[in-house]
Amino acid sequence: MKNTAFIKMHEAMGGKIVPFAGFNMPVQFEGVNAEHETVRKAVGVFDVSHMGEVWIKGPNAFALVQKLTSNDVAKLVDGKIQYSCFPNYQGGIVDDLLVYRFNAEKYLLVINASNIDKDWKWINDNNDVGAQTINASDETSQLAVQGPKALETLQKLTSEDLSAISYYTFKEIEFAGVPGTIMSATGYTGEKNSFEIYFPDEYAEKMWNAVFEAGKEFGIKPIGLGARDTLRLEMGFCLYGNDINDTTSPIEAGLDWITKFVEGNNFINRPYHEKLKKEGASKYLRGFEMIDKGIPRQHYEICDGQGNVIGEVTSGTMSPSLKKAIGMGYIKTGFHNIDSEIFIKIREKLLRAKVVKLPFYH
Secondary structure, three states: OEEOOOHHHHHHOOOEEEEEOOEEEEEEOOOHHHHHHHHHHOOEEEEOOOOEEEEEEOOOHHHHHHHHOOOOHHHOOOOEEEEEEEEOOOOOEEEEEEEEEEEOOEEEEEEOHHHHHHHHHHHHHOOOOOOEEEEOHHHEEEEEEEOOOHHHHHHOOOOOOHHHOOOOEEEEEEEOOEEEEEEEOOOOOOOOOEEEEEEEHHHHHHHHHHHHHHOHHHOOEEEOHHHHHHHHHHOOOOOEOOOEOOOOOOOOOOOHHHOOOOOOOOOOOHHHHHHHHHHOOOEEEEEEEEOOOOOOOOOOEEEOOOOOEEEEEEEEEEEOOOOEEEEEEEEEOOOOOOOOEEEEEEOOEEEEEEEEOOOOOO
16 A cells, blocks of 8 residues: 555544555544535645646647547646546546646646556557656645635745636646645535645645644644545535446536537547437436435445336435435436436335435535
């Protein structure tokens, strides 16, 4: 198992360390619900250094990124970020990712920790244009500082106006005395005032201490993977390995908004997804709320009123913000419409639920 540069800080702050995606990571510190509330009401810090970072550079960088990813990279300008995915040749998704455009010949791809080796191989196996590829995952640290007080906390540590970094944009700045820090705003928790900070591992302790000192007056706390999951699920954001994988199309997953069938965007396996979009899929990923008492979990069966299986739960929890059980899952076409009544099979009982529009939390 690998450690991030923050492992000693996690242990010192009482983090419960568990194996996750090949790393020793804190699942919680004081408890999932308390940490969840900290992010919704104040400010929390996530160590997300386990995520992967791959640079694509050179005259053919654009060509490679456009081929690999489903979104239209031609729409990106310098300083803009795009959510996207790598389609595979079987109709599924290799990974979902963020694409950062620095300039026409320099892109940063931020990928999931569990897929770093798979993605690195995929990128290079499909690099038939001679773009330069650099895997910087092992020397890059990343902190996500999220919540209503995140902006006020981080603004103390730089002369740059962080409020100018709007949603899905980024800027290279001097931050906490570290030059060339990448500051971005993509917010996997759904909180508007949220930032991701990328920097070399060697500055990890300095960065951690500076951020926690700056946020002390706002009650800043470290947040584990448990609350990260409940926060993202309230927003209806997909988690790779749960809600999307090598067998699910972005069309089925409701990610047609990042799957652009425009001229010049000839991404891998485009015709398959285009046909699926046009003709319709046999199942779709949907959010649902429990009506009866019970908590849905991954792989639980979704049924109709007669007990016939019509789908499967991919993510589920008791929402700390909404105080109700919520979930996402793939549901057979015809049963997937908003307000449709479905049933979740929990301990051999069929419990009522309702298909709802995402996000769960506003």
